[in-house]
Amino acid sequence: MDSINKRNGNNDEPKGAQAPKRAPLRQFAPLMVAMVGLPGRGKSLMAKRLSRYLNYTGDVCKVYDISDYRRKHIKTYASHEIFRADNLPAWRIRQQSFREALEEAASWLQEPNHHVAILDGPNVSRAQREEIYDLVYCQLGFRVMFIECVCEDPVLLERNFKEILQYSADYCDMATEEALKDLTQKMAHYKAQYESPSLGSHWELPCPMIKVLDSGEGGVVAHGVVGTKESKILGYISTPKPIQQTLYFSRHGESEFNVLGKIGGDAPLSPRGRMYAQSLAKHIQALNLPSLQVWTSTLQRTKATSAHINAPKQHLPELDEIYSGDCENLTYEELQERFPRELARRDHEKLKYRYPQGESYLDVMRRVVPVLNQLECESNVLTISHQAVLRCILAYFLDTPIEEVPYIHVPLHTIIKITLQGYNYNMETVKMPIDCVDTNRAKPLNCSEGRTREEALKTLPAHYDSVASLNLTYCT
Amino acid sequence: MDSINKRNGNNDEPKGAQAPKRAPLRQFAPLMVAMVGLPGRGKSLMAKRLSRYLNYTGDVCKVYDISDYRRKHIKTYASHEIFRADNLPAWRIRQQSFREALEEAASWLQEPNHHVAILDGPNVSRAQREEIYDLVYCQLGFRVMFIECVCEDPVLLERNFKEILQYSADYCDMATEEALKDLTQKMAHYKAQYESPSLGSHWELPCPMIKVLDSGEGGVVAHGVVGTKESKILGYISTPKPIQQTLYFSRHGESEFNVLGKIGGDAPLSPRGRMYAQSLAKHIQALNLPSLQVWTSTLQRTKATSAHINAPKQHLPELDEIYSGDCENLTYEELQERFPRELARRDHEKLKYRYPQGESYLDVMRRVVPVLNQLECESNVLTISHQAVLRCILAYFLDTPIEEVPYIHVPLHTIIKITLQGYNYNMETVKMPIDCVDTNRAKPLNCSEGRTREEALKTLPAHYDSVASLNLTYCT
Missing domain, CATH: 3.40.50.1240 (Phosphoglycerate mutase-like)
Known part of the structure; x- marks a missing residue:
């Protein structure tokens, strides 16, 4: 028996020639879902709907919205200027907000009977996505999945924009025309910083990635979906849902x-x-x-x-x-x-x-x-x-x-x-x-x-x- | 009330400017899933697994394998020659087998408490897929979904071929080497006839279509997935499952x-x-x-x-x-x-x-x-x-x-x-x-x-x- 003990060890992640591609024994671990996409692409609505569905069907879920953390630091929203890549003080605050949201989501996931945390935000840079993966997968030993929302349909975009102007805390005190101009410029700043994840064998991280086109109307592309929670989520988000209902x-x-x-x-x-x-x-x-x-x-x-x-x-x-x-x-x-x-x-x-x-x-x-x-x-x-x-x-x-x-x-x-x-x-x-x-x-x-x-x-x-x-x- | 009655009618499919893109009131109708793909791409294993999963989780499902119908007409399998496009008598038999399988699957779906029929076969031509759609969607008013299995991974292909040589009724009386040669030629004939469905807005039919790459290892691409059964199926088939287990x-x-x-x-x-x-x-x-x-x-x-x-x-x-x-x-x-x-x-x-x-x-x-x-x-x-x-x-x-x-x-x-x-x-x-x-x-x-x-x-x-x-x- 001793020789067997030595060969197999008793750690949770056996290494060696015959080890599977993914780490074993994480099959039922908590999951972090990170949204990716420009503003106005339907990320937050999808995050909220997904959370509602998961909670109702027994997977305890919570959404962490990075912009809520930004608003703690910048109490009154002034303008799109804070989203410029060359606005270093604002960039630092946004980076800090990202990290706070990520860390709070990760600690919440570590509590018993918490199953899925959704990190809602643009997560436009590869560095941010790697930071999520490092903390949640490598350090905590949990599971990670990314959902990118891409939207090219002008009708959908216009409706999404209208929703943001009407419901976003940033624009509650701004006149509609001014707000629309500001949102357009905010989006341009994010576009300049956007490193869209490529798919298939070029996808940058060894975890599942789903690209949703035009809120599902244009279909979905999924790569590396393993795990029952992940496939449940894919099934749910693949079906287009109306914005007005x-x-x-x-x-x-x-x-x-x-x-x-x-x-x-x-x-x-x-x-x-x-x-x-x-x-x-x-x-x-x-x-x-x-x-x-x-x-x-x-x-x-x-x-x-x-x-x-x-x-x-x-x-x-x-x-x-x-x-x-x-x-x-x-x-x-x-x-x-x-x-x-x-x-x-x-x-x-x-x-x-x-x-x-x-x-x-x-x-x-x-x-x-x-x-x-x-x-x-x-x-x-x-x-x-x-x-x-x-x-x-x-x-x-x-x-x-x-x-x-x-x-x-x-x-x-x-x-x-x-x-x-x-x-x-x-x-x-x-x-x-x-x-x-x-x-x-x-x-x-x-x-x-x-x-x-x-x-x-x-x-x-x-x-x-x-x-x-x-x-x-x-x-x- | 009369004018309202006249305006709305009482048929199941209201027409008009504001009618939704898909026909209403089919949301809970039975579903036909048709497989698409060359031989050895993992279609039958996927069909069988999907059927097992659906039956276990309450959706009564049955697989109709078109080659079983062909074997009723051609009792003893001789060689790949029957799959040549220019072998007209054999083509007629194969076409008849396709139709018999489709029709039996469709009548089975019409019985109460039958939910999903899977038509397993290559369905390589656009005309065949249109025939499925016409019968099941247009004539019966049911739902249709296509799943195409594409496989480029030589390791997976070799394993799939081995499984076919070992378990297919066609090859039970043939020596391995001869059978492998025959299967390769059969595949070449199908390749010549293959009209692979394109995806996105170019997909030929107004119903859901899922492309599964390398048995899920290469990801999935889904278009037009609406309906709870369809999204359940997408979630299930997106997860790669081992061939040897x-x-x-x-x-x-x-x-x-x-x-x-x-x-x-x-x-x-x-x-x-x-x-x-x-x-x-x-x-x-x-x-x-x-x-x-x-x-x-x-x-x-x-x-x-x-x-x-x-x-x-x-x-x-x-x-x-x-x-x-x-x-x-x-x-x-x-x-x-x-x-x-x-x-x-x-x-x-x-x-x-x-x-x-x-x-x-x-x-x-x-x-x-x-x-x-x-x-x-x-x-x-x-x-x-x-x-x-x-x-x-x-x-x-x-x-x-x-x-x-x-x-x-x-x-x-x-x-x-x-x-x-x-x-x-x-x-x-x-x-x-x-x-x-x-x-x-x-x-x-x-x-x-x-x-x-x-x-x-x-x-x-x-x-x-x-x-x-x-x-x-x-x-x-």
Whole structure:
């Protein structure tokens, strides 16, 4: 055994004739993604979207924007002059900002359960890219990947520029015309300093490199992509996503089960739910949205809610309500009676709690990912789905902290509109004037298994006890 | 409302100035992937691997190999002459085979819950590619994507050729030298007919196209990738995977819980388990595997099993045993006593059954995917894990039908070696001569909730009842 020990050693990186090209045992190490590209090429929007996607799908990710560090040193942005290559004092500050961002990103990556750091900035010089590689790969033993955004399409460039003028902290106090002139000159300075990485066997570093052309519209070129995180990222960024984007969401109209306070099932709409379906169609059609599409779940209450809308429709099982397994078709009162321990456990940890033989919020979050990926590539889609599913979908676009997902307020008879503004989504809601029950049950104060029935049902909103009383109400 | 109805219409593909570039409402339609490339470029291996990955991750996929259809018409392969462009009768047969494969793939895609068909073949002419596009995209309204395999690396080409000579049905009755000569001429004929698709804005069809260079070692170029399946496929195929590959697997040595018949937990090895750890190390080290790596779970019984192996190690939570939630640390006898209904349900549908607050086999299959993706890119990795997890991992490489996964026989104290041969993996096992308990409980005949204790425990293998009796056994 001794001779074997001596031959193989026990360090993490065996050397020798038969060692593989890349260092072993880094397959699951944290990853630094460094953006490369001129200003206005869509780097920051891509970084932000990628971070949102990775965080939602379980890879804890954080973006480090180098310009935020520059703004710590140069509090008030004066002009493009600070980006000139021959402005040495400013160059030093920019270099320092680059290094601070890189180092903070690297220390963040060293903490447990942090998976991907994105260094967002131009990183236009080969020396900067080598510095990233040296620190992260050689010194820390982590993984590194570069993404270069190249954009030649004048239409895309103009839109990117408009976004920067509107949303960049540098230009918030500058008149539009002046800002546009300044941005153009800033870009010229960066162009003069730009050492675009070449690809294939000429790529300067032994790590993956992806070139994205015209925000994906012109395709992608990838070299040396190894690792599951890297290939996941390549798959994600290769799909072009709109710069201007508006999406609409609604729950189904009030269902007969909503009225009775029952969960799950496949009930038809209540009379008021049918009124909402009419009203929703009127509202949406009046917007005259180009290329409107409607996506619903496969359950009859969402299909019926979409019935009067004149647009192509798709019915997707991914949009079906959270499956409550053995607890389907029960009211909360019945749940408390038959499964008091289950209800208490769910109240205690609603995100992770799985109904017996059913789903948890985490399960729903996972199952909606393909729909989210597709929604990100669309505009003017109206998604008609269910309370829990819409919580999971809205959480994605609104960057809701994961533990808050099961408590997002998504009331019935309300149209939700989200619009991409800068790198974030803005939400607006329109409540339709058609009465409906409230289905939002807040987290009870007491979530222990030994609580009383009263404590368990304290936050339960009112609902009708039977269809009979409901019909009476409508007749009066 | 009428005017709105008239303006928008209700067909699936609204036309007009504001219609998007691609047809809407196909986002979730089935997908045909057509391979493109000369013989020996790695198309079939890629098609087979992609199909394995898609099927495992929930996209039901089937490969249609055009040469299988040709062999139906030309039963005995004579020589390369059938691939000459000027051999008109043979050309007709090849064209007919192409069409039959395409049509069968297309009808398969039209059946419910079929997601991706891969048309494997050279598809070297632009006319063939247009025919695929016309049928699948224009007539059926599905999605199409092309993957071209280009290979210039002489080392890779030689290895690919060797694989074809060894495994192709065409060459099984031909002497190696003659076969090599024939294959070279076959390739020359295809080269003469090859219209390689150009990329970027010159790509001939309005659908995604991926060019893979040197089996991924030279990178990938992708154009027009839209759709979640397409971007998933791009992510998968961009990572280079070895042509020659051997992987080793073992369960941990017998644990104290194995001896007691308990499930789950984090028990140490039994004395016999510790003997296995020694024996496993001896066996593995004697193989002198270049760049050997060991991956274990994070539980002490797999770490202890790897203790004597002199190689770099990684401990991955993805490799931890199936989590049995409320049933952790119980024997089957205790399970039957405390959760008879749960045990019956599990026996009835072991694949989907989730332990209360625990995992199902399907959950484990999902969680091991990142490890599987990485394992596919490695050779000489010894994975030390657990019964259920190894069932899920082996099922991937061995293409086990999903319903059989929970019953794959993975005994203790056995080293499993899998080797890529052609497009499939071959499995060999070595049973180490160290006694251990049997942990394989076959599906009982009676899985109903009303069965007796005896019926539930009928297939339970023998185990010791207490550590006391165990110690006695070892002392004698």
